[in-house]
Amino acid sequence: xxxxxxxxxTPDSTRVPREIGIRRRxxxxxxxxxxxxxxxxxGLACLAILLFTVISKGYTAxxxxxxxxxxxxxxxxxxxxxxxxxxxxxxxxxxxxxxxRDALARELGVDPKDRAYSRSLSxxxxxxxxxxxxxxxxxxxxxxxxxxxxxxxxxxxxxxxxKGQIDLSVDEGRRKINDLQVTWMKxxxxxxxxxxxxxxxxxxxxxxxxxxxxxVGVAIIGSAYMMLTVLVLALPIGVAASIYLEEFAPKNRWxxxxxxxxxxxxxxxxxxxxxxxxAIFINFAGLPRSASLVGGLVLTLMTLPTIIIATRAALxxxxxxxxxxxxxxxxxxMQMVFHHxxxxxxxxxxxxxxxxxxxxxxxxxxxxxxxxxxxxxxxPTTPLQPATALPVQIFMWANEAERAFVERTSGAxxxxxxxxxxxxxxxxxxxxxxxxxx
Amino acid sequence: xxxTTIITLVIVLAAVGYVAGRILAVKRAGGNAQTLHSRPVYYxxxxxxxxxxxxxxxxxxxxxxxxxxxxxAVLESLPERIxxxxxxxxxxxxxxxxxxxxxxxxxxxxxxxxxSAGFTALRPLLAEKGVPLGSNGEDFMxxxxxxxxxxxxxxHLWMTVAVIALAVLGFAYALFAIRPRMRARNSVERVxxxxxxxxxxxxxxxxxxxxxxxxxxxIQFFSAVPPHEFFFGxxxxxxxxxxxxxxxxxxxxxxxxxxxGTIYIAFVAMLFAVPIGLFAATxxxxxxxxxxxxxxxxxLEVLAGIPTIVxxxxxxxxxxxxxxxxxxxxxxxxxxxxxxxxxxxxxxxxGLVMGIMLIPFVSSLSDxxxxxxxKSMHDGSLGLGATRSETxxxxxxxxxxxxxxxxxxxxxxxxxxxxxxxxxxxGVAARLSINPFEPMTTVTVKIVNQLTGDLEFNSPQxxxxxxxxxxxxxxxxxxxxxxxxxxxxxxxxYE
Numbered sequence: 059x060x061x062x063x064x065x066x067x068t069p070d071s072t073r074v075p076r077e078i079g080i081r082r083r084x085x086x087x088x089x090x091x092x093x094x095x096x097x098x099x100x101g102l103a104c105l106a107i108l109l110f111t112v113i114s115k116g117y118t119a120x121x122x123x124x125x126x127x128x129x130x131x132x133x134x135x136x137x138x139x140x141x142x143x144x145x146x147x148x149x150x151x152x153x154x155x156x157x158x159r160d161a162l163a164r165e166l167g168v169d170p171k172d173r174a175y176s177r178s179l180s181x182x183x184x185x186x187x188x189x190x191x192x193x194x195x196x197x198x199x200x201x202x203x204x205x206x207x208x209x210x211x212x213x214x215x216x217x218x219x220x221k222g223q224i225d226l227s228v229d230e231g232r233r234k235i236n237d238l239q240v241t242w243m244k245x246x247x248x249x250x251x252x253x254x255x256x257x258x259x260x261x262x263x264x265x266x267x268x269x270x271x272x273x274v275g276v277a278i279i280g281s282a283y284m285m286l287t288v289l290v291l292a293l294p295i296g297v298a299a300s301i302y303l304e305e306f307a308p309k310n311r312w313x314x315x316x317x318x319x320x321x322x323x324x325x326x327x328x329x330x331x332x333x334x335x336x337a338i339f340i341n342f343a344g345l346p347r348s349a350s351l352v353g354g355l356v357l358t359l360m361t362l363p364t365i366i367i368a369t370r371a372a373l374x375x376x377x378x379x380x381x382x383x384x385x386x387x388x389x390x391x392m393q394m395v396f397h398h399x400x401x402x403x404x405x406x407x408x409x410x411x412x413x414x415x416x417x418x419x420x421x422x423x424x425x426x427x428x429x430x431x432x433x434x435x436x437x438p439t440t441p442l443q444p445a446t447a448l449p450v451q452i453f454m455w456a457n458e459a460e461r462a463f464v465e466r467t468s469g470a471x472x473x474x475x476x477x478x479x480x481x482x483x484x485x486x487x488x489x490x491x492x493x494x495x496x
Numbered sequence: 497x498x499x500t501t502i503i504t505l506v507i508v509l510a511a512v513g514y515v516a517g518r519i520l521a522v523k524r525a526g527g528n529a530q531t532l533h534s535r536p537v538y539y540x541x542x543x544x545x546x547x548x549x550x551x552x553x554x555x556x557x558x559x560x561x562x563x564x565x566x567x568x569a570v571l572e573s574l575p576e577r578i579x580x581x582x583x584x585x586x587x588x589x590x591x592x593x594x595x596x597x598x599x600x601x602x603x604x605x606x607x608x609x610x611x612s613a614g615f616t617a618l619r620p621l622l623a624e625k626g627v628p629l630g631s632n633g634e635d636f637m638x639x640x641x642x643x644x645x646x647x648x649x650x651x652h653l654w655m656t657v658a659v660i661a662l663a664v665l666g667f668a669y670a671l672f673a674i675r676p677r678m679r680a681r682n683s684v685e686r687v688x689x690x691x692x693x694x695x696x697x698x699x700x701x702x703x704x705x706x707x708x709x710x711x712x713x714x715i716q717f718f719s720a721v722p723p724h725e726f727f728f729g730x731x732x733x734x735x736x737x738x739x740x741x742x743x744x745x746x747x748x749x750x751x752x753x754x755x756x757g758t759i760y761i762a763f764v765a766m767l768f769a770v771p772i773g774l775f776a777a778t779x780x781x782x783x784x785x786x787x788x789x790x791x792x793x794x795x796l797e798v799l800a801g802i803p804t805i806v807x808x809x810x811x812x813x814x815x816x817x818x819x820x821x822x823x824x825x826x827x828x829x830x831x832x833x834x835x836x837x838x839x840x841x842x843x844x845x846x847g848l849v850m851g852i853m854l855i856p857f858v859s860s861l862s863d864x865x866x867x868x869x870x871k872s873m874h875d876g877s878l879g880l881g882a883t884r885s886e887t888x889x890x891x892x893x894x895x896x897x898x899x900x901x902x903x904x905x906x907x908x909x910x911x912x913x914x915x916x917x918x919x920x921x922x923g924v925a926a927r928l929s930i931n932p933f934e935p936m937t938t939v940t941v942k943i944v945n946q947l948t949g950d951l952e953f954n955s956p957q958x959x960x961x962x963x964x965x966x967x968x969x970x971x972x973x974x975x976x977x978x979x980x981x982x983x984x985x986x987x988x989x990y991e
Binding site: 094096112296336420431467471482 | 685689693695696699700703705710712771774776778795796798799801805806807808809812852884885886888889906910912913914920944948961962968969976977
């Protein structure tokens with residue numbers, strides 16, 4: 059009986075037991091979960107697209123089209139008046155590109171003097187051949203008069219065309235490589251004279267206005283000097299500061315001020331450190347512009363907070379029992395820190411330092427302000443000489459108009475990312491290997 | 497003796513002191529190291545520090561002060577008429593004198609005798625040695641340069657003598673003072689403690705350096721351009737530095753368009769990064785299994801490790817052209833014209849790419865804060881029958897809100913200070929606009945623009961960069977301090 063009255067009072071309660079919006083709530087649950095997943099996927103997709111773009115545009119930079127030409131070092135071209143013995147400038151100033159052009163003409167069986175061919179022939183060979191052949195002759199003057207097989211770089215546009223980056227179906231007048239050069243390129247490629255070889259130039263060459271001879275050699279040296287400066291200065295100072303703050307500092311206003319300061323410095327925009335470097339290291343202290351030492355000092359100040367924060371975390375992770383035990387057997391506080399706590403914290407400190415260095419390696423903005431945007435073709439031998447840095451080199455190439463520089467830029471980015479990946483992976487391995495759970 | 501030689505010499509002497517100190521201490525204790533107050537190492541270190549520290553400190557002070565003293569002395573020796581001139585002309589003359597002095601050191605003794613012929617004869621001679629000089633030199637400068645060289649040499653000689661004497665004195669004193677009952681460890685540890693304190697003060701010094709260096713240049717800038725024109729000006733048009741003097745006062749340095757661009761781009765970036773970052777963080781902390789989490793979280797953080805220049809390049813060659821072509825296609829679909837309404841360099845491009853960069857900041861900071869919310873609140877809510885999303889939205893996120901707001905403020909400060917992405921993707925046109933498809937510029941872009949290339953200090957065109965820098969510093973500092981304040985306040989609630 060009671061059943062029927064109850065049924066009448068709430069007619070739906072038995073057939074659809076939970077009409078309290080559970081379906082709506084579950085739908086909203088699914089929507090929320092899907093939003094979270096989509097957000098993560100968007101983030102990962104961005105990463106994938108970014109890396110894919112850089113790698114797909116850049117991997118070709120590690121191959122460079124070259125030609126093997128039998129170059130005759132004719133005396134009549136290099137040293138027509140026979141005065142090389144008493145005037146060293148003759149060998150410096152000789153018209154080496156002509157030698158390469160003539161060799162190419164012989165290879166193709168055309169007359170180099172013919173006006174119709176002359177320009178197209180010269181346009182095939184990179185201008186870098188001038189220094190390449192000159193250095194060969196200067197190193198060994200007895201080459202004059204002989205014929206040598208030499209691998210020479212082709213001009214950047216031919217290189218791009220050979221890699222298939224230039225659309226050859228468009229009208230001849232609208233591309234930078236003419237039909238004659240295209241036929242020659244194909245002919246030479248069929249005969250195996252012209253082919254893609256591994257590009258060592260991008261690793262060792264300095265700045266150049268021609269994409270085919272431009273490289274990041276100087277930038278790598280400059281970056282290495284900077285990293286060395288950062289390591290030598292930031293690591294000891296950072297560790298010393300952390301030890302004081304973590305182990306010795308009394309709790310007072312001054313210590314609080316230092317802590318707030320360090321946290322803030324970690325979040326100050328990097329470009330502000332560039333202004334500091336310009337005003338203090340260059341204007342006030344009179345250090346040279348574009349020097350990697352100044353860059354290193356600026357990056358040191360930038361990296362210090364990172365290292366200090368990591369080191370303090372590592373020191374904090376060492377359990378107090380170690381400290382008590384050391385003090386208990388009669389060590390002084392200083393001995394306790396340096397003989398017991400610091401060695402145990404070392405892996406954590408090392409990891410933090412590597413991550414700080416990786417950050418410093420990728421930093422660009424402050425270096426622009428202290429004049430590292432410089433055209434430096436020669437290797438710096440000391441940290442006081444003008445140099446540039448890997449990210450700054452990327453910035454300069456990104457601003458170049460020629461399309462072949464896009465390939466170079468991506469190539470340089472791949473090199474930079476490789477360095478960063480190696481550093482970060484080292485840090486992860488160190489952490490995995492030496493991390494201790496107490 | 498060159499500076500490096502002196503340093504090496506002092507260090508070598510100190511090393512000898514270290515060895516001698518160790519041996520002497522044991523010897524004076526009658527060969528039994530256990531009767532010493534400190535372990536032998538500390539007696540060695542004691543001798544090392546007494547030898548090296550005072551002398552190297554003296555050397556540092558001497559090297560810092562002597563150029564200033566000599567500079568003043570040379571300036572005083574110059575003829576009356578130079579002394580009456582402005583500071584700028586004086587510094588030009590002094591620059592010339594120091595180049596001549598530098599050149600004189602490269603001459604051979606026979607060439608030196610010919611120097612007295614005067615400046616016109618000296619100039620080609622020095623040019624040959626690789627020291628190019630301006631043509632406006634005068635004869636008195638040669639005498640001044642000779643004085644400069646002579647005084648520098650004298651100062652260096654006295655410094656060498658003083659430094660080495662002090663090192664030897666310290667060496668002798670330390671070895672003399674070593675006694676078995678002497679508290680060597682305490683002395684050495686005191687020095688170490690002082691150096692630890694010194695290292696920790698570098699953070700303060702850096703901040704002071706930032707503020708002072710920018711403040712002095714900014715004050716100089718405001719003497720040429722009134723502050724109200726800078727802070728409230730709506731036109732940014734700082735002519736070229738080349739025509740300083742004639743048109744410098746005509747340049748207009750209005751901060752407003754730059755600030756507007758900075759905030760607009762940061763806003764677009766946050767609009768993109770905040771929802772994605774927050775949703776990613778909630779998913780990672782609430783739904784993701786340990787396996788998915790251990791893969792997705794580090795991968796997202798890779799985005800934070802990529803240098804900003806790479807993002808800038810990505811914006812320049814990929815995102816910008818893509819948005820431009822996309823807008824042309826859309827326009828074609830709607831109106832039939834192939835004209836793009838989004839420009840390759842635009843607020844949208846820069847904001848979007850910056851947003852990608854910020855995703856990991858938002859997600860990891862929020863993830864940390866969400867996991868810091870006590871588990872009991874979370875479990876309690878689930879136990880009462882709430883779904884996971886309801887728990888997240890109604891319980892965990894409100895509890896984490898102050899921390900998340902702090903995290904977002906930190907992220908915003910990073911967006912405002914970001915440089916390389918906007919330099920490559922936002923354009924250089926300083927204008928006020930609300931259209932996100934057009935280029936706008938930011939404070940950081942203008943700092944870079946004003947300070948790259950050939951610099952002429954003292955012109956407002958260069959100095960304005962420091963005024964912009966200090967504005968940026970103050971804004972980001974304010975955001976950071978406020979964010980830290982919020983985060984701290986929040987943390988106290990649950991501990």
